[in-house]
Amino acid sequence: MIRTSLVQNPGTPSVAAVAAASPSPKSCIPFSRNNLGVWGRAGKNTGGLSTARGAGIKRRGVVSAGRVLSSMAQGQQVAGTADDRVSLDGRDGDGDASSRIQLYSFATPNGMKVSIALEEMEIPYDAHTVNIMTGEQFKPEFIAISPNNKIPAIVDPTGGPDSTPLRVFESGAILLYLAEKSGKFLPQDAVQRWETVSWLFFQVGGVGPMFGQFGMFYKFARDQCDHPYPLQRYTEETRRLLGVLEKRLEGREFLIDAGYTIADMATFPWVNSLQVFYKADDQLHLSSYPRVLEWKDRCMARPLTAKGVHACSL
CATH class of the missing domain: 3.40.30.10 (Glutaredoxin)
Incomplete structure (x- = not known):
């Protein structure tokens, strides 16, 4: 590379x-x-x-x-x-x-x-x-x-x-x-395959947009928007989505039973950003989602995944 x-x-x-x-x-x-x-x-x-x-x-x-x-x-x-x-x-x-x-x-x-x-x-x-x-x-x-x-x-x-x-x-x-x-990280079994695609689109349609809007109003727009509703709305929605992930990860190491997939690759960077970039542990009560945090760390611990995180940095 x-x-x-x-x-x-x-x-x-x-x-x-x-x-x-x-x-x-x-x-x-x-x-x-x-x-x-x-x-x-x-x-x-x-x-x-x-x-x-x-x-x-x-x-x-x-x-x-x-x-x-x-x-x-x-x-x-x-x-x-x-x-x-x-x-x-x-x-x-x-x-x-x-x-x-x-x-x-x-x-x-x-x-x-x-x-x-x-x-x-x-x-x-x-x-x-x-x-x-x-x-x-x-x-x-x-x-x-x-x-x-x-x-x-x-x-x-x-x-x-x-x-x-x-x-x-x-x-x-x-x-x-x-x-x-x-031919990797997208299971061939029909059930597992479409579970993967479903959770991928859960990230694309929910996690990314909502976490991003939360970050905007929490980190960047606090001094530019006096009304409390936007931050409240996106805080609640981000916590709701974290709850969906927490429930999904009960008894699972990754989002799909088949193991690490593109659904995990798509989603965990957004969870990581809540901690590392937005520094929103307290605002979101992230400790209330232990399975999500353990899963995020499990993904980050993969050597090739960690290498991929470094690409295209300044």
């Missing part, structure tokens, strides 16, 4: 120009994406960073991502050559450079899901950090593979018909794609 950072493609609009041209989401509170902070290495919060400070963070190597993604958009070969990358650890990466999955992500709970899956499934890949702190997700070369300008996204250089490039965006869709591709 090679890690790089997304860089501006010469001739494309600047990040500022792209962001300025993009309509901002309407909100009842003043909001700046630069106040979000990042989860950082091993899930640790590196704090809120301004645009200027974020732009000065030392990058982990570079990749000519503009050429790579422009080629993908034109239906050409995507992976590029080894000369386009700077390896962090002196390794050339596993597998043929022309066939490695290209991951474009950032170390958030949603971003971690995919790098964890790639590590656990032992699929060769190159990880490109898309710095959402400085607006890199609004670059046209990234939007070419993620139309909603959200991380994570992948390009499989040979995943399409006749080994043509295939892009996949949205973390849940990517997990399903990788599980199908590798």
